[in-house]
Amino acid sequence: MRNVIIIGSGCAGNTAAIYTARAGLKPLVVSGHEPGGQLSLTTEVENFPGFPEGIQGPELVERMKKQAERFGAEYIHGVVEEADLKQRPFRVRIDGQWHECRTLIIASGASARWLGLPNEQKLIGHGVSSCATCDGFFYKGKKIMVVGGGDSAMEEANFLTRFGETVTIVHRRDEFRASKIMLERCRANPKIRWITSAVVEDVYDVEKGYVTGVKLRNVKTGETWVEPVDGLFLAIGHIPNTKPFVGQIELDADGYIVSHGGARTSVPGVFHAGDVQDRVYRQAITAAGAGCMAAIEAERFLEAEGH
Numbered sequence: 001m002r003n004v005i006i007i008g009s010g011c012a013g014n015t016a017a018i019y020t021a022r023a024g025l026k027p028l029v030v031s032g033h034e035p036g037g038q039l040s041l042t043t044e045v046e047n048f049p050g051f052p053e054g055i056q057g058p059e060l061v062e063r064m065k066k067q068a069e070r071f072g073a074e075y076i077h078g079v080v081e082e083a084d085l086k087q088r089p090f091r092v093r094i095d096g097q098w099h100e101c102r103t104l105i106i107a108s109g110a111s112a113r114w115l116g117l118p119n120e121q122k123l124i125g126h127g128v129s130s131c132a133t134c135d136g137f138f139y140k141g142k143k144i145m146v147v148g149g150g151d152s153a154m155e156e157a158n159f160l161t162r163f164g165e166t167v168t169i170v171h172r173r174d175e176f177r178a179s180k181i182m183l184e185r186c187r188a189n190p191k192i193r194w195i196t197s198a199v200v201e202d203v204y205d206v207e208k209g210y211v212t213g214v215k216l217r218n219v220k221t222g223e224t225w226v227e228p229v230d231g232l233f234l235a236i237g238h239i240p241n242t243k244p245f246v247g248q249i250e251l252d253a254d255g256y257i258v259s260h261g262g263a264r265t266s267v268p269g270v271f272h273a274g275d276v277q278d279r280v281y282r283q284a285i286t287a288a289g290a291g292c293m294a295a296i297e298a299e300r301f302l303e304a305e306g307h
């Protein structure tokens with residue numbers, strides 16, 4: 001029986017692990033299918049406080065893990081397949097084996113939706129990105145493309161005009177689901193170009209190791225062509241990793257955990273941290289802060305029960 005199991009090993013999970021481990025709770029951290037979370041997919045991180053020269057995303061998250069292990073956190077590789085949160089102790093099934101715990105911190109994150117292009121995964125961190133806030137700075141004076149027609153795409157395109165020479169929004173339809181105000185803001189921005197009714201078919205150049213262009217197809221005419229760009233930003237939504245918790249805790253229509261104040265979920269003793277609940281900020285530092293909140297709440301919950 002564990003005092004606390006933490007699901008997820010990104011910024012939120014690792015910070016929750018540091019705090020609960022230092023409180024002597026010997027947390028078990030489940031790494032999940034994306035160990036290290038979103039940070040493990042980025043290159044240089046320049047906005048995490050404390051690193052004036054910047055730090056590589058994977059290194060930052062590895063250092064957090066080491067810090068948690070130093071205080072007694074235990075990490076296991078594995079994926080949570082099922083959870084039973086209807087009774088105490090809580091139970092989670094990890095790779096076929098049930099584990100019991102008094103408190104549970106869900107920090108399983110939200111995965112960026114990718115297009116599934118032949119070369120996409122090979123160029124992530126080398127011109128293909130799902131986070132303008134993280135990577136926009138590296139595209140000063142460059143040609144940038146943003147894919148998507150929602151609020152995220154508008155927000156990211158607008159933000160990226162601070163850096164890029166041009167920002168081209170590519171959307172698969174003629175109509176946008178983005179809110180009017182966000183759309184109007186982009187329409188008024190002279191640096192933004194528009195390509196509608198077009199889908200991305202592939203991104204080049206894997207051999208060079210950086211992005212040089214994107215193959216597009218007009219869905220109405222079937223015409224294909226290569227648009228030269230230096231950076232491809234995808235803003236086609238995120239998928240919260242909450243599948244094992246469906247029917248166990250309150251989730252919203254998109255599958256994000258509904259917060260019941262602070263780090264609390266609808267089930268007392270089960271706490272949330274990071275992108276699995278946050279669809280707005282999604283930053284390493286906000287996830288870390290949320291991990292700290294969840295840890296403090298778990299600690300207090302256990303203390304009130306006399307553990």
Ligand code: NAP
Nearest residue numbers: 115148149150151152153155172173177235236237238279
């Ligand atoms: P979203 O609203 O689901 O929009 C995703 C966009 O990506 C849609 O335009 C969709 O096209 C497109 N898309 C999805 N899959 C695609 C594919 N395989 N190929 C090409 N295009 C694809 O997601 P979001 O923009 O991330 O927003 C999520 C939520 O957060 C929304 O509720 C949004 O309002 C909110 N949000 C708010 C703000 C703000 O207010 N500041 C900022 C960001 C996000 P279709 O339109 O054709 O389906």
